[in-house]
Amino acid sequence: MSDKFTTARLSKGQDRFEILVKPQPALDYKLGKPIPISQVLMIEEVYSDSGKGTRASEEKLEKHFGTTDPVKVAEEIMKSGELQLTTEQRRQLIDEKRRQIISIISRNAIDPRSGAPHPPLRIEQALEQIRISIDPYKSAEEQAKQVIEDLRPVLPIKMEQMRIAVKVFPEHAARAYNAFKSFGTVTREEWQTD
DSSP states (O other): OOSSOEEEEEEETTEEEEEEEOHHHHHHHHTTOOOOHHHHBSSSOOEEETTTTEEOOHHHHHHHHSOOOHHHHHHHHHHHSEEOOOHHHHHHHHHHHHHHHHHHHHHHEEOTTTOOBOOHHHHHHHHHHHTOOOOSSSOHHHHHHHHHHHHTTTSOOEEOOOOOOOOOOGGGHHHHHHHHHHHSOOOOOOOOOO
């Protein structure tokens, strides 16, 4: 696979559709950034097998996508299909997801012996010990739960949750509300006249 282009593919029934895309713009598009599809496409062509250079027939495009316009088909492939990542992109996504997981664990888990939170470095070293594989597509929160279970034999760890009630003056309410949301889940709000 070249660094200049990669493949996005979508299977519909027995038919497979592929497009050639620029790696970084395609990843940005897939992650939801507002990029025009024209900047993502390497060439405005839809293939049934891009490796062999076999173009998808117009009948199959019309049957599965309701159009033969390669740009509209490409948008559908990018939205619903699978993007082949370059090795570098995959490594970056996994590193970023790993940092997010470490951050979540460091914020929410404690050492039951001391009651203190585990520093991120200790969690990172424990992760290297257990050699866990991280999925670049799953959310960090979802994976953190499984990682904590896998860490237990290596690192004494306990999840700590607290319920707190806070009273905030009206002039600070907007900033405080955002801060509370970043620390956890707001279960109840009560706006009073004072």
